Amino acid sequence: MKTTEQLDRDDTLGFLRQLYDLPNDKCYLDGNSLGALSHSVKAAMEEVVNREWGESLIGGWNSHGWLELPLRVGDKLGALLGASAGETLCCDNLSINLFKALAAALELQAPRKKIITEATHFSTDNYIGEGLARLLGPDRCEVVAIPLNDLDTTDLHEAAVVSLAHVDFRTGACRDIAGITKRVHNAGALVLWDLAHSAGVIDPGLNANQVDMAVGCTYKFLNGGPGAPGFLYVAERHHQAMNPIPGWMGHADLFAFESSYRPATGIRRFLTGTQSVISMKAVHAALKDFDGVSIDALRAKSLALSDHFLSLLDHNPVTRDVTCLTPRNPSQRGSQISLRLPMGYPISQALIARGIIVDFREPDIVRFGFSPLYNSFAEVQSAVTTLADILRTECYRDARYQQRQTVT
Ligand SMILES: Cc1ncc(COP(=O)(O)O)c(C=O)c1O
Numbered sequence: 001m002k003t004t005e006q007l008d009r010d011d012t013l014g015f016l017r018q019l020y021d022l023p024n025d026k027c028y029l030d031g032n033s034l035g036a037l038s039h040s041v042k043a044a045m046e047e048v049v050n051r052e053w054g055e056s057l058i059g060g061w062n063s064h065g066w067l068e069l070p071l072r073v074g075d076k077l078g079a080l081l082g083a084s085a086g087e088t089l090c091c092d093n094l095s096i097n098l099f100k101a102l103a104a105a106l107e108l109q110a111p112r113k114k115i116i117t118e119a120t121h122f123s124t125d126n127y128i129g130e131g132l133a134r135l136l137g138p139d140r141c142e143v144v145a146i147p148l149n150d151l152d153t154t155d156l157h158e159a160a161v162v163s164l165a166h167v168d169f170r171t172g173a174c175r176d177i178a179g180i181t182k183r184v185h186n187a188g189a190l191v192l193w194d195l196a197h198s199a200g201v202i203d204p205g206l207n208a209n210q211v212d213m214a215v216g217c218t219y220k221f222l223n224g225g226p227g228a229p230g231f232l233y234v235a236e237r238h239h240q241a242m243n244p245i246p247g248w249m250g251h252a253d254l255f256a257f258e259s260s261y262r263p264a265t266g267i268r269r270f271l272t273g274t275q276s277v278i279s280m281k282a283v284h285a286a287l288k289d290f291d292g293v294s295i296d297a298l299r300a301k302s303l304a305l306s307d308h309f310l311s312l313l314d315h316n317p318v319t320r321d322v323t324c325l326t327p328r329n330p331s332q333r334g335s336q337i338s339l340r341l342p343m344g345y346p347i348s349q350a351l352i353a354r355g356i357i358v359d360f361r362e363p364d365i366v367r368f369g370f371s372p373l374y375n376s377f378a379e380v381q382s383a384v385t386t387l388a389d390i391l392r393t394e395c396y397r398d399a400r401y402q403q404r405q406t407v408t
Contacts, residue, residue, distance in 0.1 A: 007308060007377035013301050019289050020223075020374045026355040027379035032169075032197060032336045032369030033359050035223030035286070044285030048278055060277075069280040070229075070249075070271055076287045077222075077231050080295055081195065081214070082205040088233045089267050090218065090283055091275050094196060095124045096245075097215040097232035100270055102132055102161060103244035104234065105190045105213060106141055109160035112189070116154065116162045119145040122169050125194055129163065151180065156187035161212075166204055167197035167334030170361055172326035174202065174334045178209045185210065190238075196220060199231070201302050201335040201372060203295040206233055213238070221335060221371055224283035232270055239266055247272035289373065301372035302335040309337050309368060309380045318388040325365065336369040345408065346401035350390045353401070356383045360408040 008014060020036045022028055028036055052064045061067055070091045078088035091097070102115060115129050126145060133141040146154055148164070156162065162184045167174045177193060184191040190212040195204055200221035206214060214233040218224030234241070242263065248254045249271035252262040263269035310328065313319045323340040327333050341347050341364055348360040359367050368383055390396055 001311060004308070004377045004381045007304065011301065011377065013293065013297060013372055014376065016289070016293065017374045017376065022374060026357055027375075027382050028357045029368045029370065029375065029379065029383055030357045030359050031221055031223070031371035031373075031375070032334075032367060034219055034226055035200075035221055035371065036374055037225070038223055038286060038289050040285045040288055041223070041225065041282050044281050045278070048281040052281075053277075066277045069277060069284065070275050071268065073280055073284050073287065074231060074267065076284065077199070077218070078206075078233065080200060080203075080222075080287075080290060081233060082203055082207050082209075083233050084207055084236065086266055087206075087236055088231055089270055090229050090231050090280060091271055092230055092232075093227075094194070094215050094217045094230040095128055096272075097230050097270075098125060098128045098163075098192075098194070099132060100243055100245060100272075101192050101213040101215055101232060101234065102129060102163065103136075104238065104241035104270075105161035105192060106132075106136070107244075108238060108241050109190060110140075112158060112160035113139070113141050114159045115141065115143045116151075116156065116159045116189070117143060117145050118148045118151075118164055120147070120168070120170065121145075121163070121165055122194065122196065125163060125165070148175075152183075156184060156189050159184070159187060159189035161190045161192050163192045163194070165194045165197070166202070167336075169197055170325070170338060170365055172197075172334045172336040172338045172367070174198065174327075174332055176332075177204050177211070181209045181211055197334050197336070200290070200298070201295075202299055206235070211235065218283045218286070221373075222283065223286040223289070223373070225279065225286070228279050228283050228286075229275065232267075234267060234270060236266075239269070243270045243272065245272045249273055249275075293373075298372040302370055303330045303333065305370040305372065305375055305377065305380055306330075306333055306335070306337050308377050309370070309384060312381060312384040316384060316388045318392045319384060322391075335371070336367050339366050339368070340364050341366050343396055345404065346396040346398075347387075347390060348408070349401035349403075350396040350398070351383075351386060354386050354390070356386050358383075362408075 073090035195216035
C-alpha cells in the first residue's frame with residue numbers, strides 16, 4: 001500500500017488544486033453537495049457583471065451571445081457526459097428539467113403510462129412524478145415506486161419510462177447504467193437517469209449506452225456555484241417530443257411573437273423562459289477548468305481517493321468497525337463514502353468544527369465527498385484521523401454539536 005505522501009506525489013491531477021480558491025485550514029469534502037469556487041469562476045463573474053452587463057446593457061444579448069448560452073454550455077456539459085452536440089441544454093434546475101423529461105417520455109410512449117421509479121430516489125424526483133400523475137390523471141400517468149433491488153424481477157413491459165439515479169445520494173452506490181438501460185430498452189421502455197451525483201466525476205456514456213434522457217445539476221462536482229442551473233439531455237432520436245412547459249425561448253421564431261406556439265427544432269424546444277445569464281456564465285467558467293482533463297483520469301483519481309479513505313478506515317482500530325454504506329467494489333462506487341454513525345449529526349458537526357467539511361443525511365449518514373479536481377490524499381488522511389479522534393474522545397457529545405442547522 002502506498003503512503004499518503006507517495007499518493008500525493010504521484011497524483012498527475014494534483015496541480016489542478018491551484019485553480020480553486022479553497023481555505024488552507026480546511027479539508028473540503030463536500031463537493032458532492034456544493035462544489036468549490038474556482039478562480040476562473042470568480043473572474044467570469046467580474047467580467048459578466050462589470051463588462052458584459054455593465055457596459056453592454058441590453059446589447060449584451062447580441063454582443064455576448066447570451067441567448068445561445070443554454071446550448072453552448074449544454075454542449076460543453078454534453079462532452080463530459082458522452083452526448084453529441086445539440087443534445088444537452090443547461091437550463092432551469094434538475095427538478096424542472098425532470099418534469100419536462102418525464103412528460104416528454106410519457107408522450108413518446110403513449111398509451112403506456114407507468115413511470116417506474118425507485119422508492120428511495122432523491123425526494124424531488126418522486127415528488128415531480130407524483131405531481132405529473134396528479135396533473136395528467138390516472139388514465140395517462142401512474143407512478144410505481146419500487147426498491148431498486150426489485151428492478152430485475154419487475155415486469156417493465158407496461159412501463160413508459162424508468163427513472164433512476166446513477167449514483168444514490170444516500171449510499172454513494174453507482175448503478176450499472178449500461179446494463180440497466182439495456183434491460184429497460186428490451187422491455188420497450190425509455191430510461192431517464194438523474195446524474196446529480198455523477199456528472200463531472202463519472203462518464204455515464206449517454207450516447208454509447210443509448211440513454212434516452214438525463215437530468216442533473218451543475219452545483220455539485222461541476223462547481224457551477226450555489227443554485228447554478230441544471231441540465232437536460234434528450235437523445236436526438238426523441239427531439240420530436242413536446243416540451244410540456246412551452247415558452248417563447250423554445251419557439252421556432254421567438255421574436256416573431258406569434259400568438260400560438262411552434263416548437264423550435266432540436267434540443268432548443270425544451271427551453272421555456274429566459275435563463276440566468278450570470279449563473280450560466282459561472283457554469284461556463286467552471287467547465288473550462290475541465291478542459292484538457294479526461295473524465296477517465298478524474299474517475300481513476302476519485303476512486304483512488306475513496307480507496308485510500310476505506311483503507312485508512314480499515315487500518316484504524318477506532319474506525320474499522322464503522323459501517324460503510326458505500327459499496328467496496330469500485331465499479332459500484334460513486335465519488336463519496338457514506339458512513340452509518342448512530343450519532344451522525346453531532347459527529348458531522350464535530351468534524352466541521354475541526355475543519356473537515358462533510359455533510360449529514362437522515363437518519364444517521366455522514367457523507368465524505370471526494371472531488372478529484374481539488375482534493376488531496378493528505379486531506380483524506382486528515383479526515384480519517386480526525387474522525388477517529390472524535391469517536392475515541394466522544395467529544396461529539398458536547399452540547400454545541402447537538403444544535404440542528406436548517407441545512408445539514
Ligand atoms: C440526486 C438529486 N436529485 C435531484 C436534486 C434536486 O436538484 P434541484 O434542487 O437542483 O432541482 C438533488 C439536489 O441535491 C439531488 O441530489
